[in-house]
Amino acid sequence: MLDDLGGLFHLLEKILGIAGSVVYLIFALVIVKQVNTMSKNVKDKFNGILITVSYLHLLGAIMLVFLALTIL
Amino acid sequence: MTRSNDLDLVAPDDVIENKMEETRNEKLETPTDTVKTVNLKEKIYEIVGHTKHSLSSILVNPDVFSFEEKDDEEEILLVARPHWFTNLSWMLISILMLIAPALLKFIPIINDIPTKYTSLGNLVWYLLSFAIIFENFLSWYFDVFIITDKRVIDIDFNNLLDKKFSEAKLSMIQDVTSRVSGLGQTMFNYGTIHIQTAAEVSYITFEKVPHPEKIIKILQLLREDKEIDKGGNN
Numbered sequence: 001m002l003d004d005l006g007g008l009f010h011l012l013e014k015i016l017g018i019a020g021s022v023v024y025l026i027f028a029l030v031i032v033k034q035v036n037t038m039s040k041n042v043k044d045k046f047n048g049i050l051i052t053v054s055y056l057h058l059l060g061a062i063m064l065v066f067l068a069l070t071i072l
Numbered sequence: 073m074t075r076s077n078d079l080d081l082v083a084p085d086d087v088i089e090n091k092m093e094e095t096r097n098e099k100l101e102t103p104t105d106t107v108k109t110v111n112l113k114e115k116i117y118e119i120v121g122h123t124k125h126s127l128s129s130i131l132v133n134p135d136v137f138s139f140e141e142k143d144d145e146e147e148i149l150l151v152a153r154p155h156w157f158t159n160l161s162w163m164l165i166s167i168l169m170l171i172a173p174a175l176l177k178f179i180p181i182i183n184d185i186p187t188k189y190t191s192l193g194n195l196v197w198y199l200l201s202f203a204i205i206f207e208n209f210l211s212w213y214f215d216v217f218i219i220t221d222k223r224v225i226d227i228d229f230n231n232l233l234d235k236k237f238s239e240a241k242l243s244m245i246q247d248v249t250s251r252v253s254g255l256g257q258t259m260f261n262y263g264t265i266h267i268q269t270a271a272e273v274s275y276i277t278f279e280k281v282p283h284p285e286k287i288i289k290i291l292q293l294l295r296e297d298k299e300i301d302k303g304g305n306n
Contacts, residue, residue, distance in 0.1 A: 020196075024199065030233075031203065034210070034229075037233075038229060040140060041139060041140045041214070042138075042140075042216055042227060043136075043138040043139065044134075044136060044213075045126040050210070057202060057203065060195070060202070061199065063195070064192075067195065071189070
């Protein structure tokens with residue numbers, strides 16, 4: 001009985017962790033889109049750096065999904 | 073007074089002599105307009121001074137700055153962002169967020185959690201902290217007030233996907249008022265400028281801009297210039 005509950009809890013934890021990381025990945029994609037839109041509207045010297053940083057953040061979010069899939 | 077090329081290497085907003093020459097050649101049909109714009113730029117330099125960095129709150133005659141709705145013949149004279157002091161609150165919160173995981177190590181129960189979970193938790197925490205810092209920086213960086221030789225423009229990005237663009241022609245400006253209130257604004261000399269216009273957008277507000285008195289002076293200068301133009305045409 002307790003083993004079943006433990007297994008269920010672990011499954012729930014895994015589903016929530018993966019779902020959360022996927023939501024964060026979508027958020028990171030929105031940030032990339034946002035920075036690109038802003039950079040098109042207002043062109044300045046640092047736009048290139050900001051776009052690069054947004055892609056690095058996206059990379060971090062992809063890594064989070066990967067870790068959630070492997071660790072949890 | 074035009075500055076030398078050496079100084080322009082470190083000043084992104086400076087008038088570059090060669091560029092001015094090119095501009096003069098391109099607009100041969102209207103030499104008086106070009107001379108007038110150069111004079112205006114020099115006067116603005118006298119009022120605000122030279123800015124040395126693209127991340128400054130005020131950029132005078134920026135060479136690299138542009139915006140989507142800009143006309144080809146339009147010249148950007150001044151770009152203002154909110155004063156750096158307005159960023160202080162989120163910067164302090166960000167520093168606390170960044171040092172929080174290190175402080176959590178002193179709580180004994182945290183040490184009992186398996187390493188794989190703590191490393192995942194750390195990654196989530198630092199990504200979230202980074203996202204908060206980045207979003208706040210973007211809100212400041214892309215919140216710009218632009219004064220060109222034709223109009224005043226306010227571009228706001230209120231949240232992730234909301235852009236607001238307001239503009240009014242210089243000739244449509246009716247009244248300009250500024251307000252500096254509170255300890256921070258008084259100490260660091262920044263405030264809000266309200267521009268009342270006869271255009272469809274009745275008010276344009278430049279919020280938390282540095283040196284509001286100087287910006288008002290520039291607007292006054294441009295309005296006088298437009299009035300002289302009108303008088304000359306009549």
